[in-house]
Amino acid sequence: MNKGPVSQFILHHYRHFNAAALIDAAKGYETHLQEGGKMMVTLAGAMSTAELGLSLAEMIRQDKIAIISCTGANLEEDIMNLVAHSHYKRVPNYRDLSPQEEWDLLENHYNRVTDTCIPEEEAFRRLQQHIHKIWKDAETAGERYFPHEFMYKMLLSGVLQQYYEIDPKNSWMLAAAEKNIPIVVPGWEDSTMGNIFASYVIKNELKASTMKSGIEYMVWLSEWYRANSSGKGVGFFQIGGGIAGDFPICVVPMMYQDLEWHDVPFWSYFCQISDSTTSYGSYSGAVPNEKITWGKLDISTPKFIVESDATIVAPLIFAYLLGW
Incomplete structure (x- = not known):
């Protein structure tokens, strides 16, 4: 693939330390795909509020990601940005905010994530x-779904189109829904x-069982992994830490041990x-x-770690893979 100006820049300048690790990881990812492998990408932190969809959505459309594991926050916050982008408030001086100023944001129905406030x-x-309504309709019909499946239903129904405030091609959740790629949402x-959802359960308006559980996600993931791990196998590209990565990587030692x-x-x-x-x-x-000691990776598995800011590193690796 011919590489564009972003890729050419990092190839020329990123030669040592974390910069070199970024290049090595990107080339390893590219080789994995070229040899017929599939890739899981895991999203922790506030990657959706960081608008990672600007590059992640195209990665999904170009089949460079086979499956995603993400937190519930990342599942919903991409859609929130899709329908409410103009109402977000940026606070560049967030380090200087006093407790009173934080309280004022709450009173004005803003929830802050670092320098970005989500409008309630x-x-x-x-x-x-x-x-x-989608939860209730499913329950009435005696149906149960995973959290991401309910989100897919909402996106594909078109009910949110009236609110779109960004170019929909920059929503990774919309790209994922249109491709119907699997998502695992632990916790x-x-x-x-x-x-x-829990509040509706407490009010006896919905049953907890209408929402499929984390255990069911793990069972489903074991079936998906066995069906997709032949040949070159499945790679694991982890953005941040936490449950988004820890949960799905354990499916391998669970099955083996x-x-x-x-x-x-x-x-x-x-x-x-x-x-x-x-x-x-x-x-x-x-x-x-x-x-390796936990039975997740082999001695020969290509391994990379980039100790840096995911909001800077991930878009650059994706740009390289997309040839930008």
């Missing part, structure tokens, strides 16, 4: 009225929509973009070799 009415409540309950299915291949590529520190005992900061 236009984002949370706008989604709530539509997703609640969905701690998201805003998860909290809202707990189910004693000894024909299960290891993940065949691994890269993590992380700013977590190993010495604090964090799983997120663990260097790739530690994952």
